Amino acid sequence: MKQVISLLLLIGSFALIAQETSLNNYTGDWGNNASWSGGWTDGSPAFLNLPETNADITIQGNIKVGTTVTDQDLTFSANKEAYDFTINDTLIVHGDVTFANKAMNLNLGDDAVFIIFGDLVMNNRINIASGGTLVVTGNFHKNGSQGTYTGDGNVYAGSYSGDAQSTIDDGTGEDSSFTIDELSDDGFSEIEEYVNGGGATPLPVELLYFNATPKNGVSLSWATATEINNDHFIIERSEDGSHFYEIGKVDGNGDSNETIEYTFTDKFAFAPVEYYRLKQVDFDGQFEYFEVKRVDTGIENEKSQIIAYPTTVKNGVIQLTSNTPFQIKQITLYNLSGGEAKSLSQNTVLENSLNYLVNTADIGKGYYFLKVTTSDGSELATRIIVE
Incomplete structure (x- = not known):
């Protein structure tokens, strides 16, 4: 199943703050300080100065670092092992990434994607959840006693050196290290095409936002920045947040490079709390889910049922x-x-x-x-x- 990338952005750096967490559905440019305004939970503009940041950093959307024309390297400084750098959606770096000895711990959550157009040098701890994916177009080099690997996620790289490949495979008990050309074998053909094209072409569907608001039932709205091979969206609902069922379908726009807005109204919400999620389906049947939205509908429990x-x-x-x-x-x-x-x-x-x-x-x-x-x-x- 392909990964669908939602275009969001978040970064921040304030010393001695315990947590830097971006807002959802925020778009910006890593190198543009003004673009961070309003992008963090505290509403403050900030530019992420990694060597000076003493805080956990959590990425909830899609961040691009550098461009296809100009690389920008990221360096995580030493002796920051008390903090976590967590990716819950997507980080794309055009440049080399270096984690110094005992740098921040790298965590990739379920369905998280970390793409590096360059080399990765890692001397710290890394954990990739079962749905997480790390892609390094260049060489992945690991050394140092801190370079441990946990989790069931996969790594795809152009080449491996040092202890990188053996550490990754030993961490899970089975092979978790692969080459770039094996992405399509595992159902990530769009990511492989995107990587082989140097990031010049967009990933399949870039979601700008997905909102759910109690209004004449529950009003759902979302927008895409780009679409490739997008057949339709399925809207799903749940009363417990775990068991979802289909309540509607909205046609996609196939291929598009323009912002397209979509809406759907659930007229039949009947629980005090409803959960909604968006499923995007390609013409070939491949699909991906976007984040779940929780809505307080304002509906009171009836005495009669x-x-x-x-x-x-x-x-x-x-x-x-x-x-x-x-x-x-x-x-x-x-x-x-x-x-x-x-x-x-x-x-x-x-x-x-x-x-x-x-x-x-x-x-x-x-x-x-x-x-x-x-x-x-x-x-x-x-x-x-x-x-």
Whole structure:
């Protein structure tokens, strides 16, 4: 599965601050001090002076260091092992990167990508989570007693020297060091193409932002800076933040080098807290997820709840029950786009001792939202799947 890179930027340096954490969805230029204004959690402009920084640094988006024309080297100074340099999204460096002895610990989180167009010299600790990827177009050299490696992520380099390759492989118990041309073998063909092109062409989809706001339901908005081979986006929702299901689909724009904005409204949010995530799908079926957004919908837990059984309907009939008695005025089934698929006017008392049957045989397969309007005007909703 390809990596999708979201274009964001963050850096900062204030001595004796315990944590420097960038804001999400922030874009800037590493070498432009003015571009940092508003990019950090404290809102202060800052230029990251690595030799003087005494703080943990966390990158939440995409940072570019240097350009395809002008390299800019990064040097992490010695005796900073008390601090962590953490990448949770993407760091792209046009230049050499050096971690001195006992420099800041390098951490790559799940789905994090660190691309170096140059050489990497590492004398410190490195941890790469299972979904993390480190790519070095030049040589990866490791020496010194601090150069330990942990995690299950992979490293791709043009060449290895010193103890780099043996340290990486020993750290996981299996091979984790590979060459650049093995990126495509592992499903990262777009990254391999991007790296082999020297970073001159953009990565598949550069996401500028993804927002979710409670407004007439929940309003979702996002924008891309560039798109390559982008077929569509799938919007997914969850009530617990772990189990997601599809609630909508928005067509992509294939290939584009212009900013494109997208919107989608979830009209059927029914929990006090909902979670949303965006899935981008290529024409060839490869896909990538963007970050999860948590939304306080303002919906209060109702005393009455509607319960549908089964939630996945195969025989065309579902049973409705409730935890408290109420009188049904209307039952309406909606498809994902909000269109009405079926409506039934009723005058039936529904309670936990009485099941009400709804026939779904005359509607197509797919995801539906079932809304019950009660005699007092209250609305209760649940989700069903018709197979």
